[in-house]
Amino acid sequence: MHKGRVEAFSDAVIAIIITIIMVLELRMPEGGDDWQALLPLYPIFLSYVLSFLYLGIYWNNHHHMFQAVGHVNGAVLWANLHFLFWMSLTPFVTRWMGENHFAPVPVALYGIVLLCSAVAYYILERTLIAAQGDKSQLAMAVGAEIKGWISTACYSVGVLVALVWTPWVALALYSFVTPSSG
Amino acid sequence: MHKGRVEAFSDAVIAIIITIIMVLELRMPEGGDDWQALLPLYPIFLSYVLSFLYLGIYWNNHHHMFQAVGHVNGAVLWANLHFLFWMSLTPFVTRWMGENHFAPVPVALYGIVLLCSAVAYYILERTLIAAQGDKSQLAMAVGAEIKGWISTACYSVGVLVALVWTPWVALALYSFVTPSSG
Amino acid sequence: MHKGRVEAFSDAVIAIIITIIMVLELRMPEGGDDWQALLPLYPIFLSYVLSFLYLGIYWNNHHHMFQAVGHVNGAVLWANLHFLFWMSLTPFVTRWMGENHFAPVPVALYGIVLLCSAVAYYILERTLIAAQGDKSQLAMAVGAEIKGWISTACYSVGVLVALVWTPWVALALYSFVTPSSG
Amino acid sequence: MHKGRVEAFSDAVIAIIITIIMVLELRMPEGGDDWQALLPLYPIFLSYVLSFLYLGIYWNNHHHMFQAVGHVNGAVLWANLHFLFWMSLTPFVTRWMGENHFAPVPVALYGIVLLCSAVAYYILERTLIAAQGDKSQLAMAVGAEIKGWISTACYSVGVLVALVWTPWVALALYSFVTPSSG
Numbered sequence: 001m002h003k004g005r006v007e008a009f010s011d012a013v014i015a016i017i018i019t020i021i022m023v024l025e026l027r028m029p030e031g032g033d034d035w036q037a038l039l040p041l042y043p044i045f046l047s048y049v050l051s052f053l054y055l056g057i058y059w060n061n062h063h064h065m066f067q068a069v070g071h072v073n074g075a076v077l078w079a080n081l082h083f084l085f086w087m088s089l090t091p092f093v094t095r096w097m098g099e100n101h102f103a104p105v106p107v108a109l110y111g112i113v114l115l116c117s118a119v120a121y122y123i124l125e126r127t128l129i130a131a132q133g134d135k136s137q138l139a140m141a142v143g144a145e146i147k148g149w150i151s152t153a154c155y156s157v158g159v160l161v162a163l164v165w166t167p168w169v170a171l172a173l174y175s176f177v178t179p180s181s182g
Numbered sequence: 183m184h185k186g187r188v189e190a191f192s193d194a195v196i197a198i199i200i201t202i203i204m205v206l207e208l209r210m211p212e213g214g215d216d217w218q219a220l221l222p223l224y225p226i227f228l229s230y231v232l233s234f235l236y237l238g239i240y241w242n243n244h245h246h247m248f249q250a251v252g253h254v255n256g257a258v259l260w261a262n263l264h265f266l267f268w269m270s271l272t273p274f275v276t277r278w279m280g281e282n283h284f285a286p287v288p289v290a291l292y293g294i295v296l297l298c299s300a301v302a303y304y305i306l307e308r309t310l311i312a313a314q315g316d317k318s319q320l321a322m323a324v325g326a327e328i329k330g331w332i333s334t335a336c337y338s339v340g341v342l343v344a345l346v347w348t349p350w351v352a353l354a355l356y357s358f359v360t361p362s363s364g
Numbered sequence: 365m366h367k368g369r370v371e372a373f374s375d376a377v378i379a380i381i382i383t384i385i386m387v388l389e390l391r392m393p394e395g396g397d398d399w400q401a402l403l404p405l406y407p408i409f410l411s412y413v414l415s416f417l418y419l420g421i422y423w424n425n426h427h428h429m430f431q432a433v434g435h436v437n438g439a440v441l442w443a444n445l446h447f448l449f450w451m452s453l454t455p456f457v458t459r460w461m462g463e464n465h466f467a468p469v470p471v472a473l474y475g476i477v478l479l480c481s482a483v484a485y486y487i488l489e490r491t492l493i494a495a496q497g498d499k500s501q502l503a504m505a506v507g508a509e510i511k512g513w514i515s516t517a518c519y520s521v522g523v524l525v526a527l528v529w530t531p532w533v534a535l536a537l538y539s540f541v542t543p544s545s546g
Numbered sequence: 547m548h549k550g551r552v553e554a555f556s557d558a559v560i561a562i563i564i565t566i567i568m569v570l571e572l573r574m575p576e577g578g579d580d581w582q583a584l585l586p587l588y589p590i591f592l593s594y595v596l597s598f599l600y601l602g603i604y605w606n607n608h609h610h611m612f613q614a615v616g617h618v619n620g621a622v623l624w625a626n627l628h629f630l631f632w633m634s635l636t637p638f639v640t641r642w643m644g645e646n647h648f649a650p651v652p653v654a655l656y657g658i659v660l661l662c663s664a665v666a667y668y669i670l671e672r673t674l675i676a677a678q679g680d681k682s683q684l685a686m687a688v689g690a691e692i693k694g695w696i697s698t699a700c701y702s703v704g705v706l707v708a709l710v711w712t713p714w715v716a717l718a719l720y721s722f723v724t725p726s727s728g
Contacts, residue, residue, distance in 0.1 A: 012197035015558035026638040033646035056627040081238040092208040100215035194379035263420040274390040282397035376561035456572040464579035
């Protein structure tokens with residue numbers, strides 16, 4: 001099976017998610033056409049920037065991974081849909097986090113979606129490698145499994161930290177893990 | 183006529199539908215930033231998961247079917263648009279069903295849209311086979327017509343069951359038929 | 365210049381427009397989870413079906429036209445954007461027409477957008493032919509200019525009829541012209 | 547790395563942004579189904595036309611630039627995402643400007659987003675040239691750097707003019723710079 005349509009469909013879904021976040025997030029400021037009217041939007045804008053980065057990184061990683069792939073099978077289609085499902089929850093948790101000014105529970109939920117996305121990405125990676133064979137270019141490009149485990153552990157710690165200590169440390173953890181999870 | 187653009191257009195439409203469902207469905211919880219605030223969303227979340235699965239299955243099937251296709255004609259373009267029309271009604275019926283906590287009439291309407299999608303998919307399949315000739319790779323890949331008839335019958339029974347007995351059995355029927363209708 | 369990206373971009377824009385119409389149009393029924401609750405939606409549903417057909421026809425025509433095209437130039441990119449601009453106004457006029465139960469002015473405005481789309485499509489066609497040379501496959505496929513003039517005349521008459529006589533005859537005119545304007 | 551998927555992803559994002567602007571902008575007229583009901587929409591319609599033009603020009607330029615490109619690298623993916631980030635803020639500033647009838651601060655903010663997009667486009671251009679080598683077809687096609695600097699200067703002046711003098715001159719400046727910034 002050719003990989004072209006899986007890539008095209010994933011591109012479309014991620015492009016829509018990344019753009020819908022902005023539409024959901026950046027509501028019109030109420031009362032006034034001056035700079036002060038924009039101030040209440042800052043937590044929403046920050047959570048938008050974080051999610052844009054995080055979705056952009058996943059798109060980049062997805063792109064790199066499929067570059068090294070020769071062909072796909074039915075299992076890959078399903079693993080890819082599973083990954084897109086968790087991505088599709090991002091706009092909801094982004095906005096809930098932004099509207100509640102980074103309160104503990106919304107930040108923890110955001111972390112849970114990040115965690116599930118990371119696990120789904122890992123499953124997709126393994127399914128792709130299984131479809132190519134262990135000696136494939138992809139298996140070599142992806143390298144050790146250890147990176148996936150570290151991401152998963154960090155997101156889990158982040159969720160706990162948000163709930164029992166402070167959401168700001170959790171956000172710092174998320175921001176630190178995401179770019180290096182490629 | 184090349185099949186590339188029909189695939190690309192279908193990918194874009196299904197990607198948008200699958201993502202819009204989430205946007206329509208998962209409204210912000212009102213009052214509170216704790217776990218309890220999320221509770222009232224569970225029927226909406228469930229109906230979102232069901233529709234994501236159902237649209238994902240159709241995308242997978244659409245993908246497999248067009249893989250086996252050599253070329254398309256004008257009739258295929260129309261059969262494909264007809265299929266996309268019924269798909270495009272999914273977000274509306276998903277949300278109506280979720281907001282009304284799986285009441286009988288919304289569940290029946292959801293089943294009617296599933297039924298029309300299944301019939302439209304079947305028409306698309308036959309139109310594609312007619313465009314290739316009966317001995318084509320597609321005709322062999324698709325196999326017996328019996329599967330299409332069983333899906334259609336099950337959805338019809340589901341709609342009736344939702345109206346005269348209980349929507350939960352109807353939902354179980356839908357969930358059972360959809361994955362096996364490929 | 366290759367034509368692939370112009371096709372892909374047009375596909376994405378038309379796919380979004382066709383899907384957004386549904387989102388804008390089909391608002392949740394208020395009060396009730398029975399069949400009666402759906403009744404007030406019928407004019408909106410009808411105008412959605414009309415616009416889905418009309419956009420689907422344009423996508424089909426766009427697809428056929430670009431099939432016969434070898435390469436594109438800067439003027440084609442602009443003519444295509446101009447065509448997409450008028451298409452992008454469709455959701456707005458569709459909804460205004462549906463919400464006002466096919467009142468004269470909204471039906472006339474709908475006709476004006478149809479008219480501008482037809483003119484923009486005609487300009488795109490001529491720009492493409494100019495880019496290929498008169499003896500091209502496209503010039504022969506497109507055939508006589510007379511069809512474009514008839515569409516334009518019919519839409520203009522429709523707009524006038526909606527304003528001075530009755531919107532229903534105008535709608536009949538639109539429905540008659542659109543499928544045959546390919 | 548092939549450039550196909552970067553183009554496809556950018557096409558999808560820009561297509562969504564250009565279409566979402568229209569959805570955000572053109573709300574239903576309240577009270578009445580006559581021509582007068584449309585009158586209050588004129589500033590919103592004007593700002594929509596301006597943004598459609600501006601996004602269309604960027605899509606055209608993006609298209610031309612990638613036509614001349616042989617291959618891309620990781621830095622290009624990031625520069626492209628950065629460019630798309632600023633584009634994705636366009637619907638928000640377009641609507642704020644339209645809803646406030648082109649008041650000074652919204653017009654200045656619109657100019658700031660134009661300015662950041664222009665800078666991001668310039669960075670993308672330089673990253674692409676660096677990926678191809680200085681003697682590349684792209685380096686020659688893009689030509690002198692002076693054009694980028696003039697755009698940047700004009701947008702900056704526009705922002706200042708909107709704040710200290712009048713937004714209408716700023717809008718004239720934006721409209722003059724955008725088409726010639728390709």
